[in-house]
Amino acid sequence: MFEASDLNIHNQRAEKLWRLLFLMMTLLLILPVLIILGVLIHKGGPMISIDFLFTEPKDGMTAGGIFPALVGTVWLVAVALLASVPVGVAAALYLSEYAPDNWLTRAINLAIINLAGVPSIVHALFGVGAFVLFFRFGTSILAASLTLAVMTLPVVIVATRESLQAVPQAFREACWNMGATRWQTIRKVVLPNSVSGILTGIILEVSRTAGETAPIMFTGAAFFLPFLPQSVFDQTMAMSLHLFVISTQVPGVPEALPFGVALVLITMVLVMNAVSIAFRMVLRSKKKW
Amino acid sequence: MSRVTPASIPDTQVMDRRNLDWYVDKAVQVLVFVGGVSAILFIIGIFVFITKEGFGFLTTTFDAQEFFTSPRWRPTSEHNPTYGALALIVGTASVTGLAMLVAVPFSLGAAIYIGEFATGKTREALKVLVELLAAIPSVVWGFIGLSMMNPLIIKLFNVPVGLNVLNAGVILGLMAAPIMTTIAEDSLKAVPDGYREAAEALGATRWQVIFKVVLPAAKNGLVAAVLLGVGRGFGETMAVLMASGHSINLPTSIFDSVRALTATIAAELGETAVGSDHYRALFTLGIFLFLITFLINLTADLVVRGIRKK
Numbered sequence: 001m002f003e004a005s006d007l008n009i010h011n012q013r014a015e016k017l018w019r020l021l022f023l024m025m026t027l028l029l030i031l032p033v034l035i036i037l038g039v040l041i042h043k044g045g046p047m048i049s050i051d052f053l054f055t056e057p058k059d060g061m062t063a064g065g066i067f068p069a070l071v072g073t074v075w076l077v078a079v080a081l082l083a084s085v086p087v088g089v090a091a092a093l094y095l096s097e098y099a100p101d102n103w104l105t106r107a108i109n110l111a112i113i114n115l116a117g118v119p120s121i122v123h124a125l126f127g128v129g130a131f132v133l134f135f136r137f138g139t140s141i142l143a144a145s146l147t148l149a150v151m152t153l154p155v156v157i158v159a160t161r162e163s164l165q166a167v168p169q170a171f172r173e174a175c176w177n178m179g180a181t182r183w184q185t186i187r188k189v190v191l192p193n194s195v196s197g198i199l200t201g202i203i204l205e206v207s208r209t210a211g212e213t214a215p216i217m218f219t220g221a222a223f224f225l226p227f228l229p230q231s232v233f234d235q236t237m238a239m240s241l242h243l244f245v246i247s248t249q250v251p252g253v254p255e256a257l258p259f260g261v262a263l264v265l266i267t268m269v270l271v272m273n274a275v276s277i278a279f280r281m282v283l284r285s286k287k288k289w
Numbered sequence: 290m291s292r293v294t295p296a297s298i299p300d301t302q303v304m305d306r307r308n309l310d311w312y313v314d315k316a317v318q319v320l321v322f323v324g325g326v327s328a329i330l331f332i333i334g335i336f337v338f339i340t341k342e343g344f345g346f347l348t349t350t351f352d353a354q355e356f357f358t359s360p361r362w363r364p365t366s367e368h369n370p371t372y373g374a375l376a377l378i379v380g381t382a383s384v385t386g387l388a389m390l391v392a393v394p395f396s397l398g399a400a401i402y403i404g405e406f407a408t409g410k411t412r413e414a415l416k417v418l419v420e421l422l423a424a425i426p427s428v429v430w431g432f433i434g435l436s437m438m439n440p441l442i443i444k445l446f447n448v449p450v451g452l453n454v455l456n457a458g459v460i461l462g463l464m465a466a467p468i469m470t471t472i473a474e475d476s477l478k479a480v481p482d483g484y485r486e487a488a489e490a491l492g493a494t495r496w497q498v499i500f501k502v503v504l505p506a507a508k509n510g511l512v513a514a515v516l517l518g519v520g521r522g523f524g525e526t527m528a529v530l531m532a533s534g535h536s537i538n539l540p541t542s543i544f545d546s547v548r549a550l551t552a553t554i555a556a557e558l559g560e561t562a563v564g565s566d567h568y569r570a571l572f573t574l575g576i577f578l579f580l581i582t583f584l585i586n587l588t589a590d591l592v593v594r595g596i597r598k599k
Contacts, residue, residue, distance in 0.1 A: 014496060015495045019406055023402055024398075025395050025399055025402065026415060028395060029395050029466055032422075032463055033421060033422050036433055036437070087324050090327075091321070091324040091327060094324055098318060098321060108328050110586075110587070111328040114582075114586050115328055117520050117524070117582050117585070118524065119525070119526060119551055119579075120526050121526040121578070122575050122578050123335070124558075125342070125571075125575040126338050128342070133563065134338065153331065157328070181310050181314040182314055182318070183313055183318075207424055208424075211425075213427065213527045214551075217559070218558050240426060244428050247431075247435055247531070248435070258436065262429050266429050269424055269425070273420070273424040281413075
């Protein structure tokens with residue numbers, strides 16, 4: 001009955017072509033990740049063993065495992081979280097539950113965007129000037145973790161604010177009508193309904209923090225330390241810096257070794273990210289309102 | 290919550306709302322306010338502390354003309370140290386420029402495909418993959434530049450060294466692409482469906498809708514996406530340090546090695562004595578980087594706010 005006119009056919013073809021072009025662009029963007037993962041697994045996979053994960057580097061870091069670096073990264077991330085999560089959650093609570101729409105709130109939002117945009121090496125300089133020298137923490141886990149905390153603060157704030165704002169306003173109003181104070185409302189209604197979203201943000205922050213190198217180079221991470229840190233005032237090795245050191249600074253490293261370190265580092269980061277993403281999807285599908 | 294029955298409350302207490310709950314509420318309000326303002330304090334703190342460390346250089350040895358026009362960065366020379374940052378600025382700019390040439394078309398293309406064509410599960414899967422791309426740490430990207438791109442470039446183009454503008458530019462492009470894709474896709478999503486429906490009702494085809502209606506309407510967000518990508522490129526440290534070759538050079542082709550501002554700080558800070566001219570000069574580079582990225586982020590924010598006002 002209806003026959004496609006020449007114009008119709010032309011248009012359909014054009015659309016198919018455009019669609020194909022954009023699909024190719026998307027795939028070309030994603031393809032490198034898959035290739036990179038493939039090569040890392042291929043070259044680094046054989047390195048991975050229980051021994052590799054749980055022994056110290058040997059022979060001037062040209063052999064042996066990565067245990068001190070793994071432990072060091074855990075220390076750095078844990079202390080950074082202890083510092084940034086309370087501040088970040090408080091900031092998000094203020095922005096979502098209290099802040100009026102005025103110049104101060106706009107300034108805070110601008111500051112958060114800028115905090116996320118400041119180059120990591122500038123955060124490192126800040127860490128040296130503020131934590132290492134001014135507050136006299138020296139090059140230590142404490143100084144490095146605080147630097148990381150300031151740097152990743154925007155991640156916590158943005159994720160927390162989003163999940164707080166996802167709680168319907170009606171929940172709060174119902175609670176206020178019962179005579180509850182603002183804080184009671186937040187503690188009994190808003191936080192319980194957004195805690196899993198906040199956790200998602202924190203996991204994301206862990207993955208960001210674990211991979212950072214520049215901010216810890218001069219504030220607390222050491223090239224090589226044959227023992228584990230005992231307190232937050234010690235220096236420590238870290239996975240990210242270890243990868244940098246053995247791939248650029250140490251001569252005579254066997255080719256597979258840095259691949260193994262890179263594979264462990266990227267696995268930590270990607271697994272954490274995947275958990276965060278999966279968590280978010282489950283949450284979205286379970287949402288009752 | 291206080292658990293008194295109404296009958297037991299004396300009149301005076303009913304009038305006085307200042308019980309424990311009231312004080313807790315006020316205390317929390319102050320605490321979260323401090324948390325909220327902390328972001329501003331940190332930004333100011335960053336500026337104050339890097340300026341404090343770099344100030345001695347700015348007021349004495351610093352020579353603006355030398356800094357911006359001389360390519361001679363020789364801070365360790367014993368007799369006549371020079372602090373010309375031109376080669377570093379050009380290095381950063383060339384790597385970021387190439388990265389944008391790679392990343393802008395691909396990120397916008399990917400944003401259009403994810404936002405306008407893909408549906409359901411495909412869309413979710415693509416978004417997750419883009420997010421994972423963003424998760425790869427910069428030191429791993431640097432390692433990829435060193436161990437995979439380097440031999441590849443030497444082989445493909447038959448050049449002696451594969452650590453150059455091309456290597457760092459492509460790596461940086463891949464690093465900047467996810468954030469640009471995400472923000473661009475957000476701004477496409479912010480275009481009301483009514484616009485698309487109106488255009489389709491007039492007989493426009495899908496791609497006509499995209500090019501004539503959606504993209505112009507999302508223009509500001511797309512500009513902001515590119516700006517944030519540029520900011521990312523300027524500030525990236527480890528990947529550029531490892532993949533660019535790190536030699537002071539005014540590049541004449543994409544196969545020349547260069548050195549970036551960020552990489553210079555990362556490579557040299559460890560060797561300097563606190564308070565020396567060299568140390569302060571590196572902090573001055575930091576001030577310069579801070580101001581540039583601050584400006585870029587401010588502009589991007591103003592551009593985005595432009596759409597919201599409309």
